[in-house]
Amino acid sequence: MNPSPAIRKVFQGVATRQQMFRMFDRHTQRPNRWESDASSLYAGEWFEIAATEHDYMFEILPPLWIRGSIFAMREYLTGSVTSVFFTLRIDGVIRHFHGYCDLSDRSAVELMRVAIVDRESRPVRSMSRDERLEHIWSSTADDYRGYAGDRWPQSDRGCRTVVLYGGKEGTFLKLLDDLTDEEISAKLPVHLRHLPSAIAA
Known part of the structure; x- marks a missing residue:
C-alpha cells in the first residue's frame, strides 16, 4: 500500500x-x-x-x-x-x-x-502535488482506478493505479504516484489545473 x-x-x-x-x-x-x-x-x-x-x-x-x-x-x-x-x-x-x-x-x-x-487559512488558493494526486484518486470512478496486481513488478504491487488516455495508443494504466505534471493537469478538473503549487499542505 x-x-x-x-x-x-x-x-x-x-x-x-x-x-x-x-x-x-x-x-x-x-x-x-x-x-x-x-x-x-x-x-x-x-x-x-x-x-x-x-x-x-x-x-x-x-x-x-x-x-x-x-x-x-x-x-x-x-x-x-x-x-x-x-x-x-x-x-x-x-x-x-x-x-x-x-x-x-x-x-x-x-x-x-x-x-x-x-x-x-492560506491567503492564496494552492495545491501541493500530493493534494493533486489525492484529488484525482478521490474523484476518479472505481472503474478507472485500482491497485497494481501480479502483472506489475513486485515493488509496485498494491500501489494505486489510474487509467490514462494515450490518444492513438488508447487507454493504459499508470501508477498514481508516477503521473507527470502534464498527466496530472489532464486528470484534474479545468478549474483546478492552474492553481499555484504549494510546498506543503
Whole structure:
C-alpha cells in the first residue's frame, strides 16, 4: 500500500453528498481488504463538506461524543479510526469538514483541527502535488482506478493505479504516484489545473 503523510487533504472544494459518501471509503478496492488493519490508510484524511451534509450526518446516529463544535461518529470504520466532523470559523466564515481520526491517539482530533485551520487559512488558493494526486484518486470512478496486481513488478504491487488516455495508443494504466505534471493537469478538473503549487499542505 502507498504510505501516506499523517494528516492530508484528499479533495479540493466542497464535496457533494454523493462525493462525501464515495470518499468515506476511498480505499474499498484495496487488495486483501479483509486481511489487514487499514487504519493507516484512513487516519488523517480530511475534506470539506456543506452544512446540510454535516447536519445530515449528525442526525444519523447519536454521536460517540460532542466537544463544542466537533462530534465523532459512534461506528468505527476500522480499528480505532472513526469519522469526526468539524465546524470551524476560518477567516470569519463558518465551514464544515469531515476527517478520519484514530481515537487511540488522544491528540489526533486537535492535531487535525489545527491542520485544517492552517491549510484553509492560506491567503492564496494552492495545491501541493500530493493534494493533486489525492484529488484525482478521490474523484476518479472505481472503474478507472485500482491497485497494481501480479502483472506489475513486485515493488509496485498494491500501489494505486489510474487509467490514462494515450490518444492513438488508447487507454493504459499508470501508477498514481508516477503521473507527470502534464498527466496530472489532464486528470484534474479545468478549474483546478492552474492553481499555484504549494510546498506543503
